[in-house]
Amino acid sequence: MGKIIAVFNQKGGVGKTTTNVNLSASLGKMGKKVLVLDLDPQGNTTSGYGIEKNEVENTIYEVMLDGISMKDAIIHTEFENIDIVASATDLAGAEIEIAAMDDREYILKNAIKEVAEEYEYIFIDCPPSLGMLTINCLTSVDSVLVPIQCEYYALEGVSQLMETIKLVRTRLNPDISIQGVVLSMFDGRANLSIQVVEEVKKYFKGSVYTTLIPRNVRLAEAPSHGMPVIYYDTKCKGAVAYLELAEEFIDLEEDII
Incomplete structure (x- = not known):
């Protein structure tokens, strides 16, 4: 079964x-x-993979709200080994609809079961808010990957995030854990970035990935071209960093196993 x-x-x-x-x-x-x-609901992951969410027939909305099979919503992308279930604008109003449903916290978890055996990893892009969509996400997963920017107030809201995970662990998903912390927008020339790295490492102790994602123009440009940076510009600093992060991610997973 794939790790979620x-x-x-x-x-x-x-x-x-x-x-x-x-x-x-x-x-x-x-x-x-x-x-x-x-x-x-913003659908940035969907567009980041070059998919126009308004042109997709079956999205994650139809899976969660209309009972469509997850298999019927999967899109095979042009990128190696990547499938996606797209976002939908309708998700913005889904919080209210989900609130009235039976077993509302487990809708996504039950839908994922159908396809979990077919993948090594399932990544879920959560909304940046705490509502029923996020609760469904956290109830479904094995672990949480936390991205943090190397900027002032980097740890703002992190205690609330940890409290949310603790609450979900107590009430809905006892096995949820921290997968790791990814530090992005790193600028080695700036003292602030270096200070933030140290601060985050102290807070999360051994959970911070060694690989730092730098500020990089090509990385910022890639989404507007509908492709991940490793396909947009393989040799740029952003692409190299994410490939290194993927290697570190796999190595740590193998150490756990």
């Missing part, structure tokens, strides 16, 4: 979607079969 991972931070603008798209694509490039679920 939420890319989650309640604080917006921390590189959540960038990490989801580029880490999953890098793992796919390394031969791992990956499914990406876009649970964020």
